[in-house]
Amino acid sequence: MKFSDLIHRLSPQYHSFDSHPHLNPELTNIAPIDQADVNSLSYIEGDKFANMIAITKASALILPLDSALQTQATEKGIAWLASPYPRLTFAQAIDIFYKPYKPSAQIHSTAVIADDVQLGENVSIGAHVVIEKGCKIGDDVCIFPNVVVYPDVTIGDRTLLHANCTIEERTHIGKDCVIHSGAVIGGEGFGFVPTQEGWYKMQQSGYVILEDGVEIGCNSTIDRPAVGVTKIGKNTKLDNLVHIGHNGDIGENCAFAAQVGLAGGVKIGNRVILAGQVGVANQVQIEDNAIASAQTGIHHNVKAGETVSGSPAVSNKLYLKVSAIYKKLPEIYKNVKELQKKFNQLDS
Amino acid sequence: MKFSDLIHRLSPQYHSFDSHPHLNPELTNIAPIDQADVNSLSYIEGDKFANMIAITKASALILPLDSALQTQATEKGIAWLASPYPRLTFAQAIDIFYKPYKPSAQIHSTAVIADDVQLGENVSIGAHVVIEKGCKIGDDVCIFPNVVVYPDVTIGDRTLLHANCTIEERTHIGKDCVIHSGAVIGGEGFGFVPTQEGWYKMQQSGYVILEDGVEIGCNSTIDRPAVGVTKIGKNTKLDNLVHIGHNGDIGENCAFAAQVGLAGGVKIGNRVILAGQVGVANQVQIEDNAIASAQTGIHHNVKAGETVSGSPAVSNKLYLKVSAIYKKLPEIYKNVKELQKKFNQLDS
Amino acid sequence: MKFSDLIHRLSPQYHSFDSHPHLNPELTNIAPIDQADVNSLSYIEGDKFANMIAITKASALILPLDSALQTQATEKGIAWLASPYPRLTFAQAIDIFYKPYKPSAQIHSTAVIADDVQLGENVSIGAHVVIEKGCKIGDDVCIFPNVVVYPDVTIGDRTLLHANCTIEERTHIGKDCVIHSGAVIGGEGFGFVPTQEGWYKMQQSGYVILEDGVEIGCNSTIDRPAVGVTKIGKNTKLDNLVHIGHNGDIGENCAFAAQVGLAGGVKIGNRVILAGQVGVANQVQIEDNAIASAQTGIHHNVKAGETVSGSPAVSNKLYLKVSAIYKKLPEIYKNVKELQKKFNQLDS
Incomplete structure (x- = not known):
């Protein structure tokens, strides 16, 4: 997919993209910034990953609204788009490149399904699944292999039950x-x-x-x-x-x-x-x-x-204070002992 | 079931029931006090739930030996019985209203059971169960679907193995x-x-x-x-x-x-x-x-x-003391610093 | 197995065994020192178990390089061998007495394996296993019953996947x-x-x-x-x-x-x-x-x-110090309060 196509597909959701106008690399996959290769799309979120822009091999990046990073990407010849929500935009980009495995809508011959079970349309039921009496399974439900469903269970449309x-x-x-x-x-x-x-x-x-x-x-x-x-x-x-x-x-x-x-x-x-x-x-x-x-x-x-x-549990604010001082307990203990000693000397 | 029947069925175990003599509602289910409806039996245990007596729709209640609660229930027209162990009595009442699902005593055709496995009487073995060689399964054992039993396992009478x-x-x-x-x-x-x-x-x-x-x-x-x-x-x-x-x-x-x-x-x-x-x-x-x-x-x-x-771990008694003071660590730290400062001024 | 045979089988790995020359009991099993019987091999590691040498029924022991323990065993008529790594030697001895259960290299008829799955040699696939398309299974792999493998998984030689x-x-x-x-x-x-x-x-x-x-x-x-x-x-x-x-x-x-x-x-x-x-x-x-x-x-x-x-988390060294003093927080708190009071009296 061309970078321009990616932008086109993402843009109905986010009209405010900023992006580098001149570069239009071919993108074949999506990767973390430190593992990206040529033709990868990747993204940067937070300081930890910002310095990787200098060394990444990615052809395109999703960036935050940060003009310094954008300039750096442009100078390195990396196509980019800038989003106010780079992590969300990255998630939406993954949806374009990848769909998780979903079995086809069939009922496997080894599944054991009680007679009175109500099955919706386009249901997928994997091998060795067991569904007991009185269950109602909605449309487009997908049940992976070796799942067991006890009696009188209701499962709504499009729900997935993974294996075992x-x-x-x-x-x-x-x-x-x-x-x-x-x-x-x-x-x-x-x-x-x-x-x-x-x-x-x-x-x-x-x-x-x-x-x-x-x-x-x-x-x-x-x-x-x-x-x-x-x-x-x-x-x-x-x-x-x-x-x-x-x-x-x-x-x-x-x-x-x-x-x-x-x-x-x-x-x-x-x-x-x-x-x-x-x-x-x-x-x-x-x-x-x-x-x-x-x-x-x-x-x-x-x-x-x-x-x-x-x-x-205490409030996080108090916890942070207490945790910092917690480490000083040996010092506090020693200081109190010393103060007591001095006081006793004073007293006598 | 009539409330009087419930009392009759519970009473062989608890002869000391006290109960309201004039009310005898029909009971069809058992419910938590805040979700109870007409014809529900419910129970009260502990202060947290005591104030719900004013708003519950339950027709009958299991109460502790607390005459104030009993009077309150009577005034609201709720049938009640009072037990020295209301939680136990409630558990016994659940047994009357409800039995958990148990498959019938059959061996499913898809179960894979090694030749030398010893099976007791009235055993239930669900779909896709696997039992390897050398196992001994007692009477009335119930094995739910998709359980796997490795070799040389012994399972005693009436034991249940749930799915997977x-x-x-x-x-x-x-x-x-x-x-x-x-x-x-x-x-x-x-x-x-x-x-x-x-x-x-x-x-x-x-x-x-x-x-x-x-x-x-x-x-x-x-x-x-x-x-x-x-x-x-x-x-x-x-x-x-x-x-x-x-x-x-x-x-x-x-x-x-x-x-x-x-x-x-x-x-x-x-x-x-x-x-x-x-x-x-x-x-x-x-x-x-x-x-x-x-x-x-x-x-x-x-x-x-x-x-x-x-x-x-420390003793709970010490823990409660320490936890209370733990929160004051910032204050302790500050006070010690101040004392040191004052002492130094004193010293000089 | 004779004790001398055990030593013979262990010795290629550990040449430096020291052992009692005159005793050569028959060994039929391997057991923890407190559960050992006649004909058991057991071992001692650490102070906690050293005192059990006086009461164990084991016929042979694996000991650390500790001449006092060795003398004690000899006097009790227990055959022994001494290893610089008694726990390792014990593990190697278990290998001689015991092999874990492994199913034979067969593919169970109830397994559901996609057409394009590549299976290595001597593979064992148990009942009700499901292997989806695109998987590659190496040689001598053992997959126990009711395992589910999603598409495009690769499994290397000799790997075991246990049930479910x-x-x-x-x-x-x-x-x-x-x-x-x-x-x-x-x-x-x-x-x-x-x-x-x-x-x-x-x-x-x-x-x-x-x-x-x-x-x-x-x-x-x-x-x-x-x-x-x-x-x-x-x-x-x-x-x-x-x-x-x-x-x-x-x-x-x-x-x-x-x-x-x-x-x-x-x-x-x-x-x-x-x-x-x-x-x-x-x-x-x-x-x-x-x-x-x-x-x-x-x-x-x-x-x-x-x-x-x-x-x-803090360094373990600091943690040990802090934990010790942590328990004294009530005392510290009290002492600081007293010091403040005394100081105030002093001040006034």
Whole structure:
């Protein structure tokens, strides 16, 4: 594809492109700036990569609105376009060069599908998939091989279930969701009541709802509750190995990074970001737009818009101060001892 | 079901019910108090939910032994029963309303079962299950679709293996166990000996024993050791994404929450509770009835009955004190600096 | 096997064995020292196990170069050999007594393999395996049941894929690798660009490279990137439930313990050790031979050979000092308050 064609295809979305007028290289692939070759399109975002403009072999770059970088690219003979959102424009450029693998709309002969399952149009069901009775599968759904779907599950249009994942009974999955390989949706919540004779198992009669546009990472687990629902709101995205406990009520447009764990009954608002390995205790509430740094341990409610860090969690502002001083604890301890000594000498 | 029938069915276990004599609503389902509708049975446990009695639509409630709540329910026209263990009574009530999905006792034609496998009575084996040679499967065992069982595995009566889990060679699983979807039992311990030429792989010739009544959460992993056994004692319950390293020796009636990780050779007593994301280092011993809070990092032995918190772990009592003061570090630092300054002025 | 035969078989590798000349018991198995029986070979490594020499029933022991232990064994009538590397020698002895289960080189009739897949010699493909178009499978590869391989994957000679794992599109797996059960290699990186309208999904057009001799633990996940590669270098070993984010660039001969998580774009040198539950933030670089203790949270680059601990990570040396004093925070706080009081009295 010619660079000019790329711009043409991207431009309906972003009219405000600035670009170098004279260069029009052929582009055959898209690559990170340090691995780009001739005929690659790449991009620069942030200071870390800015100095790579001098050494990249890319033929074209997506740049931020930074005239110094643009001049540098022009002088190196690199075609460029400048976007106010270079990362977004790069994502849109990837869509032009690449489509992920999707099996054709066929039902494999080895799939085992109960008689009463309702299948939509253009459904793809891979080899060795099992779909139990009472399930409803929407149009254009794609189920990769070796997936197991327990009874009475509903799956909305265009949703993808990747290989080896398991959807347990009564789960509702919305439209345009992606469940990645090995994930388990709707497994039994961890409910055991302590008694004199040991644990009494609380049966988990509830179910999981994933609203439209939800994405669940590889080997993540979303538990169903004893009663009621565990719900993940529209367009919320979960990375790999995330655990959502029973009765979790997660809002819309959240993003949880890998290995985040939520205990039971956690309530989370919209657009909340939890970084990697964050843990949230039972029944905690986190309001809209809150953010937690990696490994934060959240035991108390978090207000809207707050950023928290540390275990136990405190405001990020306090955390940064405390962390800086934390390293000086040996010095503080020594100074206090000295002060006490001096004082005692003074006193005597 | 009439409320009076419910009480009748629950009462053989709990004779001491107190309940409102005049109301006898029809109950069709069981629900959390904030989602309950007319004809729902629900329950109240703890202060957080007590104020919901004013707004719930539930027709009947399980209450604690709290006369104020009971009066409130009566005044609102809600039938109630009061239990000294409302959570347990609620669990028993769920058993009356709900049974989890269990496939019928059939062996699916697509299952691949080695010739010498011993199958008990009333066994259910789902589609695409693979059972290798030398395995012994007890009575009433239920194996969901796409499970793989390596050679020489023993599975006790009434045990359930959920979909897509893997049981590796020589594992012994007791009676009445539940292995949830995606779990891997008996995989190779992480054993690599450093040498001049790199890692030397130590083969893992041991095996895993799960005693009766053990439950392993979705996508959890229990490793077998180089020699000897990894053992999980009777009625111990593990949540999702838990890792138990080689040679772990876990006692009875423990409960480990999601994402707990145990390194190799950890020895844990009976009735130990580890909250979410707790980590335990190599060879550590934790005695009976100990508790660790979420995200605790345990590097040293823990005595019977102790509660530990923090990373590195200290007693919970100390942890609470330290955590409170931790936030004051900037203030402490400033005060020490000031004291030093004043002292120097004094000195000069 | 006679003890003398064992020595004979081990000796080509280690000429410097010292051993007791008069005893030559029959050995039938290999066991941990506390579970050893008559006819067991066992070993002692480290102080913790040294006192077990008095009570073990083992007929033969592998000992370190410690004459006191050797004398003690001789006096108890236990045959022994002494090695400068007892753990390595023990690993080599396990190889003599035990081989892990490996299915025979057959292609199961229920496997679904695309027409154009290139299969090497002596390949074993288990029941219900799915291999999509464009894949190349090397010689002596063993794929256990219910594995799914997406299109255009390359798998090197002698590599093992354990049950229920998933290898997504375009992944390159080298020779002599082991992918344990439930692992997902090459799943989509977590790439979502925030926009006014919500998350914009960045397609993941890159792929994963596992070089020769890499081992990936059960239920671990290695993500492919938007562009470029995620690479794990030769002979690097990952334990269970580890997450490697998109564009990770991991060196050779590293070892990451269970539940380690790496965010995107992390660059790690050779022979780096990350203990359990370590987290590494976006774009961080860790140089050769660095070590991180369990639960360390790494937000900044780590120099070659450094050992880091804590969250946020500091040098292990500082961490040990700080952790010791951390427990004294209540005391420090009290002392500072007292000093202030005294000072104020002095002042007035």
